[in-house]
Amino acid sequence: MSISISARGKKDFGFRLFDGIAAGLPLFLLFWTLILLLLPPILTNSLHPASVKAETQGGGLEGTWLNEVKIVACPPSPPAVFATFPSMITYLRGGTVIEDGSPSYPSAVSRSSGHGIWTPTRGHSFHVFFRFHSFDNRGRLVSITEVTSDPSFVSGDLVGNGTNKITNLNPDDGTVINTTEGCNEATSRRLSFEE
Numbered sequence: 001m002s003i004s005i006s007a008r009g010k011k012d013f014g015f016r017l018f019d020g021i022a023a024g025l026p027l028f029l030l031f032w033t034l035i036l037l038l039l040p041p042i043l044t045n046s047l048h049p050a051s052v053k054a055e056t057q058g059g060g061l062e063g064t065w066l067n068e069v070k071i072v073a074c075p076p077s078p079p080a081v082f083a084t085f086p087s088m089i090t091y092l093r094g095g096t097v098i099e100d101g102s103p104s105y106p107s108a109v110s111r112s113s114g115h116g117i118w119t120p121t122r123g124h125s126f127h128v129f130f131r132f133h134s135f136d137n138r139g140r141l142v143s144i145t146e147v148t149s150d151p152s153f154v155s156g157d158l159v160g161n162g163t164n165k166i167t168n169l170n171p172d173d174g175t176v177i178n179t180t181e182g183c184n185e186a187t188s189r190r191l192s193f194e195e
Contacts, residue, residue: 061091067188074163123152161185
């Protein structure tokens with residue numbers, strides 16, 4: 001490819017593109033405008049970290065995982081497990097999360113699905129945040145639970161620690177009654193067709 005400016009006159013501002021084919025300034029500008037418009041989406045799709053794209057045989061973090069969750073004493077307290085339960089979490093492309101299956105707060109009779117976000121942090125690790133709402137028998141909001149965790153790939157499973165915060169609300173007026181904070185540990189395995 002060669003680009004050269006024509007020397008026929010000051011008003012003629014032509015270019016020679018692709019080995020001698022004459023092109024005027026508008027075609028030249030159109031060519032480079034298209035290149036500049038198409039380049040960012042191509043680069044964006046190729047810049048995902050390898051740990052997100054191809055970590056395990058299932059293709060990285062994206063997908064549905066079965067969790068074994070423990071609510072534990074936060075350091076520096078002596079180790080203690082207060083509750084253990086299963087749950088499920090789905091990591092979607094683009095950094096969104098859907099969580100379900102964990103129990104609702106004791107004063108509630110039902111809960112919403114958890115909705116949140118995730119992002120890769122370093123290597124094969126991630127930062128995850130989601131929240132869900134719990135309701136009483138009249139459908140009134142009684143608590144908001146927020147969960148943060150930092151799982152990493154370990155032998156194809158996700159293993160990580162995190163924190164949980166439960167904000168209890170007065171169902172009549174929505175004012176905060178109290179807030180309880182704690183810690184959690186989770187081990188997750190990918191949901192697969194073998195199950």
